Structures are given as C-alpha cells and as structure tokens.
Amino acid sequence: MTEMQRRPTLMDVAQAAGVSRALVSIVMRGAPGAAGPTRERVLTVARDLGYRPDSRARLLxxxxxxxxxxxxxxxxxxxxxxxxxxxxxxxxxxxxxxxxxxxxxxxxxxxxxxxxxxxxxxxxxxxxxxxxxxxxxxxxxxxxxxxxRDDVGAFVDSISSDDRAGVRVAVEHLTGLGHWNIVHVDGGSAVSAARRRDAFRLEMMGRQLEPVIIPGGPGEDDGLRAGDSLQGSLPSAVIAFNDRSALGVMESLRAAGLRVPEDVSVLGFDNSQLAQLRFVQLSSVSSExxxxxxxxxxxxxxxxxxxxxxxxxxxxPRLIVRRTTAPPAEAWKLGSNSTSFATGPIKFT
Missing domain, CATH: 3.40.50.2300 (Response regulator)
Incomplete structure (x- = not known):
C-alpha cells in the first residue's frame, strides 16, 4: 500500500498539528482537556488530511x-x-x-x-x-x-399515530365539502390497513353513509388497479390507504379522461414527499x-x-389540504341554491 492509499492515523494528525497523539485522541473523542484554539487546530488538520475515526477499533x-x-x-x-x-x-x-x-x-x-x-x-x-x-x-x-404500529404487546415500546383519528379527519373533510359517495381503497395486508379500513366503516356508518371499501394495497400499482375498478361506478371522492396508492388512483382517473378534483377528489395518507411534489399537491393525512x-x-x-x-x-394526526380535494361536481352545478353541499371558497396549502 502506497502512502497515498494509506488511511491517515491519529499519529499523522498529531505530527501535522504539532501535538501529542494522546491530545489528538482527546479532541477526536470530544473529551475535556484540550484548549479551544488547540482543539480547532487539530480538527482542521484532521479534516485536511481526511482522517476519520476507526469505528471498528472503537467498538473493540x-x-x-x-x-x-x-x-x-x-x-x-x-x-x-x-x-x-x-x-x-x-x-x-x-x-x-x-x-x-x-x-x-x-x-x-x-x-x-x-x-x-x-x-x-x-x-x-x-x-x-x-x-x-x-x-x-x-x-x-x-x-x-x-x-x-401499536399492537405489539406489553414488553415492546411503541410510537404510532392514531389511525382512527386520521380516518375521521379525512371523512370529516370530504363530507364537509359535500361528498357522500366516498370510497376507501384499502391497504391489503399492510400494517395499519385493517385499522384504517375498520375506522372508515365506522366513520361512514356514524354519518349514515354507505361505507364502500375496495381491495387495494400500499403501492402505486395497487392504486392503479383500484382506480380501474372504479370506472363502472364512479364515486365523488376516494380515500386511499397511503399516498402511493392515491397516486395510482389519480393516474387511473387521468388515463380515463377524468380530472382530479373536478370529477373525483382524492385524499391520501402519510403526507410523504410524493404528496408534497409541486405537480402532485395531494391532500393527505399527516402522521407527523x-x-x-x-x-x-x-x-x-x-x-x-x-x-x-x-x-x-x-x-x-392532522390533515394537510392541497389541490386534490374540492366540493363534488354537483355542488358547483347547484351553487348557492343547494343546502346539501359546501359551496364556499377552499383554501389550499
């Protein structure tokens, strides 16, 4: 191995900085014992030499x-x-x-x-x-x-978001806009899919609306297939299991010549970076x-x-409203003569 190929060592840093190897070790470990100017000089030399602590040696x-x-x-x-x-x-x-x-x-x-x-x-x-x-x-x-995921027993810590509350704010948002024909594209066997599916059923029944649930999954292809299956009986709004599934639904609708949200509103879950893309702007439930x-x-x-x-x-969780949800087409047609649909302006983020 040539000098150019050899990994810099603590001794190399010590010699270049004009200090002892022990002092370099103190600086690299962040331990007390080195004056401020000396510490800065050692760190600068280490950076210039390309020195990195050997984590394997530290573990040993x-x-x-x-x-x-x-x-x-x-x-x-x-x-x-x-x-x-x-x-x-x-x-x-x-x-x-x-x-x-x-x-x-x-x-x-x-x-x-x-x-x-x-x-x-x-x-x-x-x-x-x-x-x-x-x-x-x-x-x-x-x-x-x-x-x-929170159903993990008494001896495992869990940090999760309230799926029931997430579905509730999604349904509240859409029904508040005037939607009643709402479909849930479920997540198949994915974690949280069963909870969101059950929550959707309860939330819709609690509003005396029919809970329509169609098979789906967590991926874009799952949403695409689910969207294709909707073409025969189109709802006014879709709540997808997650953002990836929602994107698949949106692509299926686009391919069929339908517009989001003018023809169908689509709402996702996760508030992922996909939902935030400028050309997507998907309304989504954020689990933070x-x-x-x-x-x-x-x-x-x-x-x-x-x-x-x-x-x-x-x-x-909290709802992030963007550009894929709006009042149903019937609300725009009926205008102010209708008391069944929200007709006021919508503010998007």
Whole structure:
C-alpha cells in the first residue's frame, strides 16, 4: 500500500498539528482537556488530511457499541423519510445508526438478527409485521421500539399515530365539502390497513353513509388497479390507504379522461414527499412521521439509560389540504341554491 492509499492515523494528525497523539485522541473523542484554539487546530488538520475515526477499533475497545439498529421496508420510500429523522436524532443523543432492510428475499426476523449480530444495543422496527410473541422475544434481549404500529404487546415500546383519528379527519373533510359517495381503497395486508379500513366503516356508518371499501394495497400499482375498478361506478371522492396508492388512483382517473378534483377528489395518507411534489399537491393525512421518529429514538435511548419501562405513545394526526380535494361536481352545478353541499371558497396549502 502506497502512502497515498494509506488511511491517515491519529499519529499523522498529531505530527501535522504539532501535538501529542494522546491530545489528538482527546479532541477526536470530544473529551475535556484540550484548549479551544488547540482543539480547532487539530480538527482542521484532521479534516485536511481526511482522517476519520476507526469505528471498528472503537467498538473493540468499548464494552458498549452505542448503536441503534433500525429495520425498514426497502419497497417503502416513505420509510426513507423516517430514517433521515432517525439519523439526525440519534446523532443528537450520541448514538450511531445501523440499518437493515426487509424485502421479498429478506425477512424481518433475518433483518433484526443481523442488527443484533452487529452489536445493536436497541432496536427501532419500522412498521413491524412480526407477531407479538416474536417481538417480545427480541425485547427480552434488547429494548425494542415499534414505530408506526401499536399492537405489539406489553414488553415492546411503541410510537404510532392514531389511525382512527386520521380516518375521521379525512371523512370529516370530504363530507364537509359535500361528498357522500366516498370510497376507501384499502391497504391489503399492510400494517395499519385493517385499522384504517375498520375506522372508515365506522366513520361512514356514524354519518349514515354507505361505507364502500375496495381491495387495494400500499403501492402505486395497487392504486392503479383500484382506480380501474372504479370506472363502472364512479364515486365523488376516494380515500386511499397511503399516498402511493392515491397516486395510482389519480393516474387511473387521468388515463380515463377524468380530472382530479373536478370529477373525483382524492385524499391520501402519510403526507410523504410524493404528496408534497409541486405537480402532485395531494391532500393527505399527516402522521407527523419525522416527529414520531424522533420520539422513537428518544424512547430507545431512555430505555438504554434506564429511564422507565415500555410505554405506548399515540399521537394525533392532522390533515394537510392541497389541490386534490374540492366540493363534488354537483355542488358547483347547484351553487348557492343547494343546502346539501359546501359551496364556499377552499383554501389550499
């Protein structure tokens, strides 16, 4: 290995900065003992040399890894947004993050086992699909925090959003605009799908409206197929399981020559980055996922530091109204002579 290829060491930084190796170590660890100007000089030299601490050596020297293991579903772009918030909060609390993806060829159990083998001190499992008994078995080894799902037993922490409340605000918004012919495209076997499906049924029946639910799923193709199935009996509004499904519904309607929201209003869930795109502007129920991710990290760290046992935190979602929901076409035609539909102006974000 040539000098150009060799990884810079603590001694290289010490020699370039004109200080001892021990002092460089103090600065790199963020420990007290180095004067301000000296600390800045060492950090500048380390940056110029391209020095990075060897995390493997640190792990070998320490009895703690300070690693938080996180599982996520590789097919869910929304999870990537959550992971960004996890990374930021973990750094604030002095921890590193190790990721392990769940996919078609990689089970959730295998993803978790890999994190534990790597030395993760606690686990944050995003939208876990494992049963309660399996999750509790892992919780017997390290603290486990379930993110986005709350029915995980008494020994696993959970941080989630209130799906029933989310569906309620969605139905309230649409009925307030004058919609009564509302369809829910469900999420199939996805986490939260059953709760949102049941909540939609209850909310519609509570308003003496027929709860029409059609099969769907969490992806764009699922929404596309669901949208195609609506063509024979078109509703005035659709509440999709999530934003990706909603985008599929919208594409199906567009392909059929229909307009959103003039012909059909569409509302999603998650308030993901997809919903916020300038050319999409999808109305969506926000679970405040970045805030949930921060709470999950804090909960994992608190458990590691001995502050309390398992807790279950459920937050209230909020509706973000954009450009895909509006009064039904009948309301515009009937105008002020109708008392059945909302006819006032709509403010979009």
């Amino acid at each position: 020297r320490s009895s703690r890894t300070r690693l938080l293991g996180v599982t996520f579903h590789g097919s869910a772009p929304f999870h990537a947004e959550i992971v960004d918030a996890v990374y930021a909060q973990a750094a604030e609390r002095g921890y590193e993050v190790v990721l392990s993806a769940v996919g078609r060829s990689r089970s959730e159990a295998r993803a978790i086992d890999g994190l534990l083998d790597f030395g993760s001190e606690a686990l944050i499992v995003i939208a876990p699909s494992l049963g309660i008994r399996e999750l509790e078995r892992y919780a017997g080894r390290v603290p486990v925090v379930s993110l986005l 996922a970045p805030l949930l991710a921060v709470a999950a990290v804090d909960r994992a760290v608190d458990r590691l530091e001995g502050r309390g046992g398992p807790v279950h935190v459920v937050s209230d």
